[in-house]
Amino acid sequence: MSVRVLIADDEAMIRAGIRAILDNVDGIEVAGEAADGIEAVDLVRRHRPAVVLLDIRMPRQDGLSAAREIRRLVPESGVLVLTTFGEDEYIVQAIAAGAAGFLLKSSDPRELTAGIRAVAAGAAYLSPRVAHRVITDLAGPRLGAGAAARSKVDVLTDREREVLALIGAGLSNAEIGRRLFLVEGTVKAYVSSVLSRLEVRNRVQAAIVAYEAGLV
Structure with a gap:
């Protein structure tokens, strides 16, 4: 079964370029395109990609607001933020909005397809150029230092720590x-328990705690 993807960007040439890349990738299907956040939310509700x-920056409703609404209305649709803006505040806001991944538009097309497949499979994905900054620059001051992360992890069972x-x-x-x-159903239950016990909203935030606690 193909992974159905919705492209939301206010620049027609960007949408066309992404579609051209994805149309040549086996197992990925473009389900539609949106030029602003409001249209994106509407199409996600109708097509459920x-x-x-x-x-991030779109008219009428920006990508971050749209991400929050999509995660609330259609939680089964994973959000992968694609932007030219690599500043820390956008990365943090995207993660806080419930995005499962973050890519720069200057990323290699192979990163785009890898990110799509990862998010579709229920994993988190950060562009390698973004991941180091998130882990080293943002994890400590914004999500707790190593000691605090280890304290959070201490409440987990051995199996939950493995997960x-x-x-x-x-x-x-x-x-x-x-x-x-x-079995995958058991893994989903463990993942839900881990997110709840760590008091984090998504897998990206959980991954940061794992790094801070020295589990990775």
Whole structure:
């Protein structure tokens, strides 16, 4: 089954370029295009794609607001933020809005397809150029220092810590299941428990805790 993707960007040439890339990738299907955040939310509600590629700066409703609404209305659709803006505040806001991944438009097309597949599989994905900044510059001051992260992890069971470490390594639920010899439904239950116990909103935030706690 193909991964259905919605492209949301206010620049027609960007949408056309992304579509041209994805149209040549086996197993990925473009479900539609949107020129602003309001249109993106409407199309997601109608077509329920597996992944939504969202630009941050769009008219009428920006990508961050659209991401929050999409995650509330259609939680099964993963949000992958795609932008030219690499400043820290946008990365933090995208993660806080519930985005499962963050890519720069200058990323290699292979990163785009890798990000789409990862988010569709239920994993988190950060562009390699973004990941280092998130982990080293943002994780400590904004999500707690190492000691605080280790204190959070202490409440987890041994199995939950194993799952958290694999989330931090970027594995999907299916990959975690194969690694730990668990069925995917059981992995989903563990992931939900880990997010709840750590008091984080998504896998990206959980991955940062894993890095800070030294599990990865």
